[in-house]
Amino acid sequence: MGQDPGLRRLALGTLLAAYPGPVPPEWAVDLVADGLAGHTLFGSNVHGPAQVSASTAALRSGRSDVLIAIDEEGGDVTRLAHATGSPYPGNAALGAVGDVALTRQVYQAIGAELAGLGITLDLAPTVDVNTVDDNPIIGTRSFGADPVSVAAHAAAATAGLQAAGVAACAKHFPGHGATVADSHHELPTVDAAPDLLRQRDLPPFAAVVTAGTKAVMTAHIRVPALTGDGPATFSRAALVDLLRHEYGFDGVIVTDALEMKGAALAAGGIAPGAVRALAAGADLLCIGAKVDADLVERVAAEIVAALGDGRLERTRVEQAAGRSADLAAWTRTADRTTATPTDLGYAAARRAVRVEGVPTGLDRSLVVQLHADSTIAEGRVPWGLGPHLGGTEQIRVVAAETDPADLRQRAGDRPVVLVARHLHRLPGGPELANALAATHPVAVVEMGWPATWRPDAVRAFVTTYGASHANGRAAAEVLGLAR
Structure with a gap:
């Protein structure tokens, strides 16, 4: 039946x-x-x-x-x-x-x-x-x-x-x-x-x-x-x-x-x-x-x-x-409206950025993005400062597998900008940030949920409250890195 x-x-x-x-x-x-x-x-x-x-x-x-x-x-x-x-x-x-x-x-x-x-x-x-x-x-x-x-x-x-x-x-x-x-x-x-x-x-x-x-x-x-x-x-x-x-x-x-x-x-x-x-x-x-x-x-x-x-x-x-x-x-x-392209999202992201310290003199930095796994909800969506950097050099590393001395050598006399999501709980992340900041001008861009932890002796700590394309552009602009 x-x-x-x-x-x-x-x-x-x-x-x-x-x-x-x-x-x-x-x-x-x-x-x-x-x-x-x-x-x-x-x-x-x-x-x-x-x-x-x-x-x-x-x-x-x-x-x-x-x-x-x-x-x-x-x-x-x-x-x-x-x-x-x-x-x-x-x-x-x-x-x-x-x-x-x-x-x-x-x-x-x-x-x-x-x-x-x-x-x-x-x-x-x-x-x-x-x-x-x-x-x-x-x-x-x-x-x-x-x-x-x-x-x-x-x-x-x-x-x-x-x-x-x-x-x-x-x-x-x-x-x-x-x-x-x-x-x-x-x-x-x-x-x-x-x-x-x-x-x-x-x-x-x-x-x-x-x-x-x-x-x-x-x-x-x-x-x-x-x-x-x-x-x-x-x-x-x-x-x-x-x-x-x-x-x-x-x-x-x-x-x-x-x-x-x-x-x-x-x-x-x-x-x-x-x-x-x-x-x-x-x-x-x-x-x-x-x-x-x-x-x-x-x-x-x-x-x-x-x-x-x-x-x-x-x-x-x-x-x-x-x-x-x-x-x-x-x-x-329902009455439906259609979108007209605006800069609304990017302007909103800029208003959200919070800066501690002095984010100047970083325009010729080495940008180091620390690998972070994505959740299933997020999926594998690109994040970070990369699309907004122009000629600034960027590398991607796994914090726990990275020797600070190698980064110092790569950076030379340039400052280092560390870009991370949830740096405080990233395996090897806090240790890497502290080791670099002890000998080098370092700025941190935190693109995850902010925590109270801060690395020692960093020049600037920038919180974006997210890792969208708009958040990345806002951070790059604040640090003087945007093309």
Whole structure:
């Protein structure tokens, strides 16, 4: 006996899939026609504006109100500019500037660019309060460590995106900012009492709900006092009791990618995870980045099976699909603006730079970029001062494998500019910086989340609050290195 086509269509209406390459394959468009809620675009799907526009048009040929999502946060997380780095600073830089009107402007500009390409849902802004300096996954993606400030910027970012006609999706509920683990690889635990969550992590979510955000994304984190042994993505107490009832959110609850270890390990796989997320109150399920037609069909079939065996009630799945459809309808009718090229992002990045010491006499430096691994969220996006240096010599080294004497010899009588992300926790980084500064004029450019640690005797310490293309240019200008 075959699968009920009506139930298959209902299940597909809760799923956000993805596809490989720059051209949507036939199956990706066919699934949209069959009722799939939408697709998420990743860097591998982006080769240029004309190509992206052609891709979104192809997806809309399957259904005009298909949701087309992307992680375009500005700063360190960009898909549109994955080949060069974002022309916009990220949240940490905007939080450092402290101008909520600027934050709204930047996000409206990002939204206008997305709208012009046919993208309708931005999986942004990140509204986590980054209260742990060594948080491995949020960091510069956060507006800061103060809940009141983060809430104000979160509301402004949401308003800016949606003013451009692109739905915002605030993430990661109930707050990923106090973790020291990455939910792409494991299930982090935030051992906080509900009252602490309300004071520290939840104010930005209250703010975006008030600002009218169309969507909120769940976090694959465990908060024992709230979610028990599982992640928030599978917790009815988090999604329904807290987000829906206490905070009054009536939009779409979107899951973070179900392929992430923080969800998949807890559920025993992507398809069982989809059922658990729906049962907990999620509406739109991000399957992940590595998706093919077979995976989508397996997830849909598991949802249909759960409807048959009592794990899911039909009214719950109809509610989820209905909310996703309502979001799609809004994106089709919203007033959309298109982008006009400006220097907005670069000007904002310059306002964010903080300088300690004296950044002069560095125009003929040797620039040394210290290798730093990227997170899965960031991807392999170029960063640093390289594109902005003109004739200034730059080399790239691994701090722990570098002899300071070799760098001194290479530099000769030139100053050294060390460019790093999270220099204080980079293996061998602090030791290298201190050893060089003991005998050489040294400036440091910190492009990660700032820490209180400073090397001894450096001439200047420059903090950019991010590593986007715009942040790199701002640092090069401050140091007199920009071409």
